[in-house]
Amino acid sequence: MSSVAARVDSDQQLARLLQIGVVLEEVVEARAHRHYQTLPADERDDDIEDLLSHASEESAEHRRLLESLIEELNAESIPFEDVKDLVAQSYGKTGPEDFDGVLYDQLHGEETAYKFYDDLLDAVEASDAEFGVDRTELLETLRAIREAEAGGVEAVAKLMEDRA
């Protein structure tokens, strides 16, 4: 039986959502940097290069934090390396083709990631379940990542404004 409530009730559910977070990090942030690198040289810009490079590093850090939470949970999980190839294959078929497209895609990606962590935090807070990972550590980590995503949204939006 399912339930319409947005609530995380077990280690298994939490682990799966954190895994989705790991994949999302790769899909929403690393891809923009990768796409940027495929643009012609005259369309590149140092500020954007820095921003996307930073976003990519931040994404790797978020993945590391999420993976260490997953390791503490009593749940089955597959290693990130196993899904990385699949994510990489998608770069070629779904990428934006111009500079503004790359930036817009990055903005949308950061907003999506923010929404994901916001919903996940609500779902953890709505639950009384005891998880294999310390609840305070879990909430603090997720809040920190959410804040970083909010900062990412602001940074991309500002850059887009400056270019307008």
Next chain:
Amino acid sequence: MNTADQYLKTIFLVEQLHDGPAATGELADRLGVSPASVNEMIGKLEERGLVTHEKYKGASVTDDGEALAREALQTYCILERFLANVLDVDDFRAEARQLEPVIDETVADRLDMIIDREPQCPDCFDADEDACELLVEERVEADD
């Protein structure tokens, strides 16, 4: 996915299964809520013009309700396919039902970038199987 969308999707699927209005009891079972909660939500959806309700028969989605139900079903299909094909989850149906309330459609749209979904989605969703019929076929072939 928000609660209203989960209801619309379920009403739409139960209507397809029985070729008629979705009974309150069945909706309550499938959604894991009380019949009173179902009646309350159906009233709200009726006020928004998304559902019609006939006493002793059940609920049906309107054209506007169906459009939203199909979008919700598409989000659900993405989640099932992502769990099955990317995270290699055997019981992808049960896990998709558990995770559905937490996954927003904008998040599902991003996950959609790394799965192969047919353009006719969600028409290929099999309400009996509670999964995309193409995904079920793929899983059977992979097991053979």
